[in-house]
Structure formats: structure tokens, C-alpha cells
Amino acid sequence: MDRLRRLDSLAGGVEVIELKDIAKTYQMGEVQVHALRGVTLAIAAGEWVSVMGPSGSGKSTLMHIIGCLDKPTAGSYRLNGVEVGTMSAGQLAVVRNHQIGFVFQAFNLLPRTSALKQVMLPLRYSRDGARIPLAERRSRAMRALEAVGLADRAKHRPAELSGGQQQRVAIARALVTNPQIIMADEPTGNLDSHSGEEVMEILRTLHREKRITLIIVTHDEQISAEAQRIIHLHDGLVVGDTSQAQLERPGGSGA
Amino acid sequence: MTTLLADWLEIVLDAVNSLIVNKMRSALTMLGVIIGVAAVISLLSIGAGAQASITQRITSAGTNLITIYPGAPRERGVRGAPGSSQTLTYDDAQALANKSAVPDAQFVAPEYSRFGQIIFGSQNTNASVAGITAAYQQVFNLKVQQGSFITEEAVKRRAKVAVLGYQVAQDLFSDSNPVGQKIKFSAGGRKATLTVVGVLQEAGGSIFGSADDSVFVPISTAQMKLFRGRNPQGKLIVTSVVLKAPTETQVDAMQSEVETLLKARHNLSPADTEDFRIRNQADLLATASGVAETMTLFLGAIAAISLLVGGIGIMNIMLVSVTERTREIGLRKAVGARKGDILVQFLMEAVVLSALGGLIGILLGVAIARLMDTTGVMTAVVTTSSILLAVGFSLAIGIFFGIYPANKASGLSPIEALRYE
Known part of the structure; x- marks a missing residue:
């Protein structure tokens, strides 16, 4: 299989994510679980990749490793050419903060916290020497909320927002640090089709206008059909890696 | 920052x-x-x-005091009742008052006290009847509210006069003036009539028992007229002697002078057990x-x-x-x-x-x-x-x-x- 399949026309050939023989083994009591058994793939900057596979196929583990939430047991993971597989927990936290934005199926917003504060949260943990001043954090968070069309809901708490709005707040939170990559795990899984479409529209726009690398884990054929590339996992291995440039939406290529 | x-x-x-x-x-x-x-x-x-x-x-009485009691610090066998020891005599107290023997003592106040019944009219109270000398007032800084304190003259004459502590005066006389009144004393079958010459100001408590609850009489009167203050040898005895040094720093010196003098007077060698006890305020305070x-x-x-x-x-x-x-x-x-x-x-x-x-x-x-x-x-x-x-x-x-x-x-x-x- 051509492991470096990519869409040069889209990303100018810059590989942001390079995985080589990534393996992840969990020890569950006496039993060893091989969640990933040698995954090798590369994702170019600005690519929109969909990761599919049945439960237990290792797609969540793959997401966690790409998202720097977890470290591989073996193999090499280079993010923008830098080896992150051997980084310390603290260094990984910095990488997550600066380079990766997460969108979860269950939104994972803090309870009883205003939308603005939710979005400000990642900036709080951003540090290049000194922390970002409060006023700047607030204005950046406001801009991120505007980007997802929720500027008028800045003061609202999660309980006062619809599911779709909550997920948009979560996207704003993922955006606020200007990451290169957004990783979404079943972003529409908890939403009705209308809200789901709203969320997808935002992700589409981000991908198109900000050239953000978008990695979406989904079961939804319709959503994965929008991606430029679909990676299928099974039993911890990549079993399919299909480019579907022909399905690109107009303007999506930027070429 | x-x-x-x-x-x-x-x-x-x-x-x-x-x-x-x-x-x-x-x-x-x-x-x-x-x-x-x-x-x-x-x-x-x-x-x-x-x-x-x-x-x-403790310090209100002054930290420059020592008190001598009769009786060994630790006696063998059965210990006598408190105050029953008769090893400290009035002559000892007189000797302690000698400036050349105990130069660091400013005042020496011997005391002979027992409990007795004090009656005035229909009122009566059981009070500590303290036989003292004039020095007692200086040692304990007692203030007289009305009348006067016990004088050296009264001690010499064995006068049947009394100075009442604040509380005793209150109990017996309420608000009327006790000075000049006659009170009756009775203890162990002896009876006497005393003339009140003074009343003390309220002193508050001290670890010596409060002066407020005491009746003060000349020591000679207490020893010879109110109680039997003699030992089997016929010597006049005291229940305690309080010595006051001018300053706290002289207390230790005064204490050793007292020890030396009393041991000599009681014919005790340095190795012998003392037949008196010395308490000082600093020890007590500590x-x-x-x-x-x-x-x-x-x-x-x-x-x-x-x-x-x-x-x-x-x-x-x-x-x-x-x-x-x-x-x-x-x-x-x-x-x-x-x-x-x-x-x-x-x-x-x-x-x-x-x-x-x-x-x-x-x-x-x-x-x-x-x-x-x-x-x-x-x-x-x-x-x-x-x-x-x-x-x-x-x-x-x-x-x-x-x-x-x-x-x-x-x-x-x-x-x-x-x-x-």
C-alpha cells in the first residue's frame, strides 16, 4: 500500500503528521491488548481526513496518539517534523495547546461556565514565558465565538445553549489557539441532523478558509464522504486509505 | 510581576x-x-x-518573698497535720530579723495563725485569725481602709485589738463602721473580746489565702491569749515567717542566709535533714x-x-x-x-x-x-x-x-x- 498517499495539489506536499510503525499496547490486568499494531501514514497540511472503522478497530487510540493525548508504545510520530512520541507529558501539553484543537462527541464543556470562559480556557494554559493577559484572552475568545456565530451567546452557560450551539462553543474553544490541526471525534454524533449540518458547515469553512488540517473520526458515511481522504482501520491496522479528490466540494481544493 | x-x-x-x-x-x-x-x-x-x-x-504578693514553715520537707513515718510542727519559734523569727545575720532581708514577718469563731451581735463567721507584727503590712502591701493596722506597741502590750479583712468586715458589719466596735472571739474553749481598730481594703486573692477573709491580731495576743502558741519546751512558736528582700535578685542570697542561720540555731549539721521548709515565690511561680x-x-x-x-x-x-x-x-x-x-x-x-x-x-x-x-x-x-x-x-x-x-x-x-x- 502506498503509505505516503496524499493530495499534493491541496497541501503543497508539506506533511504535518507522519506516523511510522506506530503500535500501542495496553495492559488490561493479565491480558495485553494490541490497540494499534503498526500504523504508518502521513497526513499533509490542510488535508481533510476521515477515520473510519468498527469499534475496537483502534481508531480512538489512533486519534489519541495523533492528538498527543497518549504516547505510542512503539514507532515514530513526527508532528511538523518533530518527534513527539518520546516527549514528556508537559511537552505534550504544550503541543496540544498550541497545535491541536479537539472537538468531542459529548462537547465536554465545563458545567456552569459561560461560553466566553469556555473558549478562553485553552489560552489560560498558553505560555510563552508569561501568560497571555486577560484582556487579550477575552478578545481572542470573542473572535473565536464570532467565527462560529455565537458572539451573542458569550454569556450563556452550556445549560442555556442547544446541543448544536454547545458544539459550536467547543469548536470555538478548539480554534482559539489557532491550531494547525483540529481533531473531531464524532462531532455530530449527539446532534440532530440540522444542528449537525450547522457544525459541519463551520468545519467546512475552517478547512476551506483557514486551511486547517481536519481529522474526523466518524461512523457517518455522509460525513466521511465529504473528506478528501478516508482511512479505514481494522484490528489496529490500516486496511484502506482512499483518496477521493473527485468528491471535493467546489472551492475545497484551493488549487 | x-x-x-x-x-x-x-x-x-x-x-x-x-x-x-x-x-x-x-x-x-x-x-x-x-x-x-x-x-x-x-x-x-x-x-x-x-x-x-x-x-x-503570685506576683501581686511580690516575687521577692520567701516563706519559712516549720517541719521537715519529708518526714519519716506518719506526717503530722499541717501546722502541727512546732520547730519554728518566735525566737527564730527574732533572730531572722537581725540585720547582721540576714542582711538581704528588708522585712521579716512572723505569723501565728489558727481558725477561730468571730462573733458580732447576731452575725458570726469562721475566719483565719492571724497573729502578726507590724512588718506584715509592708511585706504584703496591705492597705488600710479605715482605722489603723496592728502596731509594734500593740504587739508589745499583747493588746486585744483586731484588724478585719475586707470580707470579714462585710460579713459582720455590712455597711456600718466596725472601728471601735467589740467582737467576740472563741476557739477551743477559749473566749476573748477584741476591739476592732482597723479595716483593710479589698485585696483580692493571693496564693496565701486572701487577706480579705482574715482577722489580724498582734502575734503575742494570738500566741498567749487566743491560742496556746507554745511548744512542749515552753517556747513561743510561729506557723510561718515571711521574709521580703528589697529586690528579686537578692532572694537567693537571703534564702541561703536563712538556711545557714536556722541550721545553726537548730543545731543541725549540713548533712542533717532540715526541720523547716522554705518556699520562694520564684519556685512557686515556676x-x-x-x-x-x-x-x-x-x-x-x-x-x-x-x-x-x-x-x-x-x-x-x-x-x-x-x-x-x-x-x-x-x-x-x-x-x-x-x-x-x-x-x-x-x-x-x-x-x-x-x-x-x-x-x-x-x-x-x-x-x-x-x-x-x-x-x-x-x-x-x-x-x-x-x-x-x-x-x-x-x-x-x-x-x-x-x-x-x-x-x-x-x-x-x-x-x-x-x-x-
């Missing part, structure tokens, strides 16, 4: 906010610390108050304040246990909070929070709980101490050290009992935490 301060302020505010979310729980948790700190402060205040009042009582200190420590320790229990309460609730907020921790880590960020966040919540509880506890403790003091239930002195101790202790408890839950929170792996249902 200002950003650093702003950061910390933000962390504190966040902690306060998350505590406000669970108002009832936070308040109850704090209550443990509040009670603990209030208990520490009020009990330490009572201890300090007791110590102060004991010290005040003993008494040692006891008070132990009591304070004991009370404080009991209170500290409740503070400890309060601390365990904090740990308990913080552990619950960490479990409840596992997903929040996971999310924070996912968006870039480091181990230290989470640690500080949870530790700060524990510290805010204990510090706020400590603050309220201090106010409560001080209020309790003040209330007890002003209502006269107990003397309580709020000391700065007890407040500092309580503050330090409650902060330490917040940190100590907060560190485990905070560490647990910060050690959570982000994926485990995000997965947590």
Missing part, C-alpha cells in the same frame, strides 16, 4: 467560584475547620488567661506556670485534634470533587493544562477552604474568648501567638490534606479522564 500576581488572583477566584458551585458542601467542610480553629483559639486563650491570673496572683502551661498545651492538643478532623473532612470532600470532575480534568489537560496547573487548581481549592474556615474560626474563637472573659466565666487572654498558630495550622492542614487529592487529579491521564463516565 503584576502578571504573576494576576495569575494567582485568577487561580484563587477560580477556586472560590468552584467552591460556590457546591455551597452547602463547601460550608459544611469549612465548618470542620471553623470549629477546630475556634476551639484552638478559645482554649489557648483560656489557658493563657489562667496562666496570667496565676502569675498575677511550678504554677508550669502547671498552667501543661494545661494550655493539653487543651490546645485536644482542640488540634478537632482541627485535624476538619482537615480530613477537606481531604474527603476534595477526593469526591476530583472524582466528580474527572472529565473536567481530562478536558483541561486536552486543551493544554499541565500537571502543575491541575495540581495548583485543586490545591488552591483546599487551601481556600481551610484559609476561609480558619479566618471565620479566628473570629469565632476570639468572640468566644471575649465573651467568656467579659461575662466573667473564665479569664481568657487572646494571644497573637495563638492566632498565628491557628492561621498557620489551618493553612498547613489545607496544603497537607489538599496535596493528596490534588496530586491524584493532576496525575490523571487525559484519555482516561475524558473517557470517564
